[in-house]
Amino acid sequence: MADLKLVTAADVKLMQGLAQRVTATRPDLVNSDATFGELAWNWGKGHAAIGASWPRHLWFSGGGLVAWAWASLPHQVRRSDGSVKDVTQAYLAYQAHPDHAGLVDEVIDWYDATAAGIDRTVLPSAADEFALKRWAAHGYETDQASLGDAGSWTQLNERDLTDVEKPVLPDGFRFRTADEAGPKAAVQAHLDAWAPSAYTSETYQGVRQTAGYRDDLHLLVEAPDGTMASSTIMWLDEANSTAEFEPVGTHPRYRRLGLGRAMLLHGMHLARAAGATHMTVACLGAPGHPKARGLYYSVGFREFTRDAPLIKARTAG
Numbered sequence: 001m002a003d004l005k006l007v008t009a010a011d012v013k014l015m016q017g018l019a020q021r022v023t024a025t026r027p028d029l030v031n032s033d034a035t036f037g038e039l040a041w042n043w044g045k046g047h048a049a050i051g052a053s054w055p056r057h058l059w060f061s062g063g064g065l066v067a068w069a070w071a072s073l074p075h076q077v078r079r080s081d082g083s084v085k086d087v088t089q090a091y092l093a094y095q096a097h098p099d100h101a102g103l104v105d106e107v108i109d110w111y112d113a114t115a116a117g118i119d120r121t122v123l124p125s126a127a128d129e130f131a132l133k134r135w136a137a138h139g140y141e142t143d144q145a146s147l148g149d150a151g152s153w154t155q156l157n158e159r160d161l162t163d164v165e166k167p168v169l170p171d172g173f174r175f176r177t178a179d180e181a182g183p184k185a186a187v188q189a190h191l192d193a194w195a196p197s198a199y200t201s202e203t204y205q206g207v208r209q210t211a212g213y214r215d216d217l218h219l220l221v222e223a224p225d226g227t228m229a230s231s232t233i234m235w236l237d238e239a240n241s242t243a244e245f246e247p248v249g250t251h252p253r254y255r256r257l258g259l260g261r262a263m264l265l266h267g268m269h270l271a272r273a274a275g276a277t278h279m280t281v282a283c284l285g286a287p288g289h290p291k292a293r294g295l296y297y298s299v300g301f302r303e304f305t306r307d308a309p310l311i312k313a314r315t316a317g
Contacts, residue, residue, distance in 0.1 A: 004055035004114065007070050011056055012043045013211045014065045018095055020239045026098050032123035032154055032307040033093040035280070036212060037235025037244035042093075044207035049198060050075045057110045059096075059103050067096035067103040071114050079196035090115035092122040096131070104131050108138045112312075119314050123154070123307040132308060139312050146309035148286065153309050155285035155293075157301035161272040165299070167265035170257055172224035175266050179215040181228060183208075189220055189228035193249025212236065217243075217274065219267050221259045229254035230263045234271055242278040243271040248292070264299045280304070 019036045022029055033042060047054070053075040059067040070093045077085040092111045096103045111120060121143060124131045146152045169175070178186045183204055190199045207213055212235050221230040230250040236243045245267065250260050268279055283292040285306055 005057070006051060007043060007047070007054045007056045009043070009047075009209065009211075011058065011068070012039050014058065015039050015068050015070075015095065016211055018065050018068065018097060020237055022095065022097060023237065023240050023242070028127040028305045029098055029125050030156075030305075031093065031095050031125050031128075032156075032282075034095040035156075035244060035282075036237040037233075037246045038282070040210035040212045040235060041207065041233065041246050044210040044213070045199065045203045046206075048202050048206050050077065055114055057107075057114075059100070059106065061100060066100040067094070067107060069094045069107045069110050071111060073115060074118060077198050079198050080191055081196035083196055089119040089121055092120065094122070094124075101130050104134045105138075108135065108140075112138065117314055120312045122310050124310065126306050126308040135310050140310040141312070143309040143311040145311075148288075150288035151284075151286035151309075153285055153307055154282050155303045155306040156280055156282050157293075157296050158278065158280045158304040159300040159302065161268055161277050161279055164268045164272065165265050167262040167269070169221065169259070169262045173229070173259065174222050175263070176220045176222050176228070177216050178218035178220065181220050181222070185228050186218065186220065186231065189231035189251070190247070190249065192228070192251040193231065194247070207233070217267075217270060219263055219270070221254075221263050223254060227251065227254070230259040232263055232267060234267050236271065236274055236276060238275060240278070241276055242280065243274070243276040245279070245281040248281065248295075260295050261298055264295070268299070 016036050016039050019030060019034055053073045054070060056070045058065055072091045074088050094107050187199060187201050187204045191197050217234040217236060219232050220228045223229040232245050232248040234243045234245055271279060281296055281301060283296060
């Protein structure tokens with residue numbers, strides 16, 4: 001690790017720029033965790049605690065970024081209930097511009113060298129036939145454990161922002177934004193929805209400092225007792241007039257009241273007012289995870305792309 005460069009905020013901004021360029025030409029080839037919003041969210045919430053386990057490599061052509069690789073090496077995650085989660089596999093987020101698809105082989109070589117001796121996972125787009133062939137040529141196989149009924153593969157859902165239904169909240173609930181509710185409430189809303197979680201006030205400050213975060217597009221639903229019952233962040237990609245929900249969560253005590261649905265509809269109206277014409281949101285796609293998918297389908301989203309989980313066992317060379 002001593003001679004490896006770690007992911008910085010400046011790197012993430014470059015990666016987001018590449019995400020925007022790929023989205024403009026081949027949005028189906030944007031890999032899992034390589035979207036404009038996912039990049040900001042993942043780096044913002046994790047760099048302070050586990051950024052030391054995040055080596056990266058960047059490839060440039062003509063002065064512009066054309067490919068990148070961001071590895072997550074084994075580490076520990078300390079959560080809000082006091083538990084510690086050991087992450088023992090390596091994971092790679094990456095992106096190569098379609099005009100420089102041949103760099104995928106260099107991405108793979110860098111990953112294999114960086115995570116040698118560790119089980120290695122990666123989530124390329126299932127639509128990227130060229131990349132899938134190259135990963136297979138380097139010994140990566142379908143991660144069968146991720147493809148079962150309770151598997152961990154994800155799908156990206158999309159819809160346009162015409163004819164967005166009017167949101168309706170139960171009596172006594174109201175929409176808020178993070179700039180209105182304040183940092184403490186925003187953090188607690190996430191913790192309540194995702195417990196146990198590694199989210200902290202420091203984590204939230206990291207998210208707020210990322211390129212693309214806007215506290216007026218960070219939405220919450222306040223319950224009559226003052227609890228922030230639901231929350232989501234929208235990431236606006238102005239270059240492509242699109243916005244992305246990430247994350248989306250509701251306090252267990254307030255589920256099945258229609259809060260998440262109303263919040264998403266309200267968010268889409270705000271995104272449209274901010275200049276977006278298109279919206280995306282990711283969710284687990286396996287049959288055993290129907291709740292989030294059903295929520296998104298209920299407000300007009302449909303599957304656009306999905307990832308293809310791959311793995312290379314440590315014994316495979």
